Amino acid sequence: MRLRFFLAVMAGASAATAAPQRPIVIKFSHVVAVDTPKGRAAEFFQRRARELTGGRVEVEVYPDSTLYRDKEEIEALQLGAVQMLAPSLSKFGPVGVNEFEVFDLPFIFSDYDDLRKVTEGPVGKSLLQKLESKGLRGLAFWDNGFKAFSASKPLRKLEDYRGLKIRIQCSAVLDAQMRALGALPQVMAFSEVYPALEAGVVEAAENPISNIFTQRMHEVQKHIALTWHGYLGYAIVVNKRFWDGLPTDVRGELEQAMREATAYANRLAMEKNDQDLARLKAAGTTEVYALTREERLALKKALIPVHGHMQGRIGKQLIQSIYQATSFDPDAL
Numbered sequence: 001m002r003l004r005f006f007l008a009v010m011a012g013a014s015a016a017t018a019a020p021q022r023p024i025v026i027k028f029s030h031v032v033a034v035d036t037p038k039g040r041a042a043e044f045f046q047r048r049a050r051e052l053t054g055g056r057v058e059v060e061v062y063p064d065s066t067l068y069r070d071k072e073e074i075e076a077l078q079l080g081a082v083q084m085l086a087p088s089l090s091k092f093g094p095v096g097v098n099e100f101e102v103f104d105l106p107f108i109f110s111d112y113d114d115l116r117k118v119t120e121g122p123v124g125k126s127l128l129q130k131l132e133s134k135g136l137r138g139l140a141f142w143d144n145g146f147k148a149f150s151a152s153k154p155l156r157k158l159e160d161y162r163g164l165k166i167r168i169q170c171s172a173v174l175d176a177q178m179r180a181l182g183a184l185p186q187v188m189a190f191s192e193v194y195p196a197l198e199a200g201v202v203e204a205a206e207n208p209i210s211n212i213f214t215q216r217m218h219e220v221q222k223h224i225a226l227t228w229h230g231y232l233g234y235a236i237v238v239n240k241r242f243w244d245g246l247p248t249d250v251r252g253e254l255e256q257a258m259r260e261a262t263a264y265a266n267r268l269a270m271e272k273n274d275q276d277l278a279r280l281k282a283a284g285t286t287e288v289y290a291l292t293r294e295e296r297l298a299l300k301k302a303l304i305p306v307h308g309h310m311q312g313r314i315g316k317q318l319i320q321s322i323y324q325a326t327s328f329d330p331d332a333l
């Protein structure tokens, strides 16, 4: 009897002095600099996740390809070596979800309002659902912005693109886009772009200004054409098994942190791209120019046929549903 009492007291004592529970760790890997829309939004999510869960969740952010590069990061997520990523929408083809390449169609969105109609509507929702069969859960879309071309020579007229070696992300739509311009696309991980531009392995690239500036691409590219010919954004994805295994209350708090981070990311993206454009111009290493109305129209005419060519890969229905959501008419040029 005494022994039982002694054991009960000891058990109570050890429960009272038990070490605090170790936090649930979410490794969040990405490939861009800290001071970018995605980099800042990842840190915002990290902070809100800690606050809202009262420290039960610790998000570890690994920026700038320090943990994984483009292709490896998605494999790592599927294997559970990391729990959260924010790959660009152009990088889901290799996962087997080609439909995400619809976002790469040149000139498909005229502005952020158009884009929101898709990402915040039924089309965006059904796209995220397609990730489930790949062991992923899509939580949100985050903006970066509209893309400019950087190059070693001026890019004003269509002829300027002919024979130009241009780095692209791993998207068949981007490949078709560059070929429609007579350029030579080359798929390359983001971390390799700066050295490849510096060495002249490729002569040009496309990205929103915040990526060009924070990777210092303007130091090795003499020209930047503000073409705004396409959009680059992100899908925030988690390992589905990990996410479903979280305690319900924790998952709810993380969903709230993600909602807040998404609003923050999308607010910041526009601001950051404008800020970095001013900084890039002030750096004085690169000639930055906007296209004339005619030059932009010529580019648009050359690129819109890509929409038709890509129907077989990403689905006519999907493209049509975006046209409907945004009132886009590919024939009205």
Ligand code: LMR
Pocket (backbone or CB within 6 Å): 031, 032, 087, 088, 144, 169, 189, 190, 206, 207, 211
């Ligand atoms: C790129 O590879 O150019 C971009 O996807 C990088 C990024 O994540 O913004």
